[in-house]
Amino acid sequence: MxxxxxxxxxxxxxxxxxxxxxxxxxxxxxxxxxxxxxxxxxxxxxxxxxxxxxxxxxxxxxxxxxxxxxxxxxxxxxxxxxxxxxxxxxxxxxxxxxxxxxxxDGFGFVENIKRSAADFDFKEGKAVVLGAGGAANAVIYALLQEGVPEIFIANRTKEKAQKLTAFNPEKIKAIDWALRNDVLEHANLIINTTSLGMAGHPPLDISLRAAPAHVLVTDIIYAPLITDLLKQAKISKLRTVTGIGMLLHQxxxxxxxxxxxxxxxxxxxxxxxxx
Ligand SMILES: NC(=O)c1ccc[n+]([C@@H]2O[C@H](COP(=O)([O-])OP(=O)(O)OC[C@H]3O[C@@H](n4cnc5c(N)ncnc54)[C@H](OP(=O)(O)O)[C@@H]3O)[C@@H](O)[C@H]2O)c1
Known part of the structure; x- marks a missing residue:
């Protein structure tokens, strides 16, 4: 220095x-x-x-x-x-x-989870990623680096989710946006990478009813800090991590x-x- x-x-x-x-x-x-x-x-x-x-x-x-x-x-x-x-x-x-x-960006995403939920194990089960935009690229790559065994990507434009499966076609599946609630069963991690739920944007329409009790729910949006997704997770007594740490750690x-x-x-x- x-x-x-x-x-x-x-x-x-x-x-x-x-x-x-x-x-x-x-x-x-x-x-x-x-x-x-x-x-x-x-x-x-x-x-x-x-x-x-x-x-x-x-x-x-x-x-x-x-x-x-x-x-x-x-x-x-x-x-x-x-x-x-x-x-x-x-x-x-x-x-x-x-x-x-x-x-x-991937470092920021992973570091945020590691610091906020120290005992969370990425390797323990599947991750469900909502969205396939710019931020999702870095998040999905980082998930693979952390050893996540299976990743489901639900995106409104399915072709964009399909493109991201190229990172590892054996581990990543693109699913219809309409089926997003159905793949939450057995999820270890649920991540919102869409802009839905951000201040000034439409809400994220999702039900966490099928999500297991041990799942970790995170939103990379930090305005608002507690998004409706995280509110819903908290009501269901699920673990949550906010998006502000990703911004700071990156x-x-x-x-x-x-x-x-x-x-x-x-x-x-x-x-x-x-x-
Ligand atoms: N915490 C952080 O450090 C951090 C870092 C980066 C980004 N972010 C936040 O992450 C969010 C996404 O950023 P980005 O750069 O990835 O944006 P982006 O490339 O524009 O992607 C937007 C995503 O949202 C989806 N989407 C938008 N409107 C939708 C709707 N009405 N219905 C369903 N899906 C919809 C898009 O689906 P389509 O593909 O179908 O359009 C796409 O998957 C933003 O809110 C941003 O602020 C946070």
Whole structure:
């Protein structure tokens, strides 16, 4: 670690809502590091120029959010195996003007569950994943890495769920969205990765009646923090994990890459991000 001023950022469009500056600035201050983390609005058709400006301005790295997580892959000089497998980059390190891309979303998802439900065993049974969008890619890849024996994906557009079975056709099955309640029996883990239930979006219509008593229910949505899915799970006395930890933990590897310190997620940081 040096005493140099480390410039970092998150790029996306729109970007003003991003919680990443709050998280990274908290850690910079906490560790007494000299640096900055800004939200930079980069419109869809300006990615190449936006990134060229960031390199010219001497940044050490940046996070990537919607809509650039896939298109940034064409601009990176190197992409690690993880991001290649997931098909998206959310963290870029700049060294000697070259861009190195990785993906920390799966790490954030798994770490959140491990920290929030320490005795949960991914290997113990099947996972039911609702949704097959961008976030589902990283979640499903991470589930396989953790040894989940069987994964059912229910998505409104079944073709997108079918595409994700390519990660491991023997272990992953795509099912009709209409059958989502029927596959909850014997589930060890239920994950909502759709945008349903998020503030300003339609509700998630699901019944947990068939879910077994030992199942863990998690939602990657964190606004609201306790989604209707988690409320329903709590009423049925099922274990739950909220989505805020995924957001916080996915930020840690990038901070380490740029600043040399692996920061921790604290209660104080969680409250700061939620208020
Ligand atoms: N906690 C975290 O750190 C974190 C990280 C990433 C994302 N997220 C949250 O996760 C959610 C999904 O993000 P994403 O990037 O994966 O979005 P995305 O790529 O747009 O995917 C959206 C998903 O929701 C489904 N969906 C949307 N409207 C629907 C409807 N009316 N009926 C049924 N399904 C519907 C889509 O199904 P179709 O394929 O049929 O369109 C798709 O599976 C967002 O709420 C986001 O904020 C949280």
């Amino acid at each position: 040096s005493n140099d001023f480390i410039k970092t950022a998150v790029i996306g469009h729109p970007i003003s809502h991003s919680k990443s500056p709050l998280i990274h600035r908290y850690w910079l201050e906490k560790h007494g590091l000299s640096g900055s983390y800004n939200a930079i609005d980069v419109p869809v058709d300006n990615l190449k120029q936006g990134v060229a400006d960031i390199i010219k301005d001497g940044f050490s790295g940046f996070n990537v959010t919607i809509p650039h997580k896939i298109s940034i892959m064409d601009i990176c000089d190197e992409i690690d195996d993880l991001a290649t497998a997931i098909g998206a980059v959310n963290t870029v390190t700049i060294k000697n003007g070259k861009l190195y891309g990785t993906n920390t 930020a840690r590897p990038g901070f380490k890459l740029w600043n040399g310190v692996l920061p921790e997620v604290t209660e104080e940081l969680e409250q700061l991000v939620l208020t």
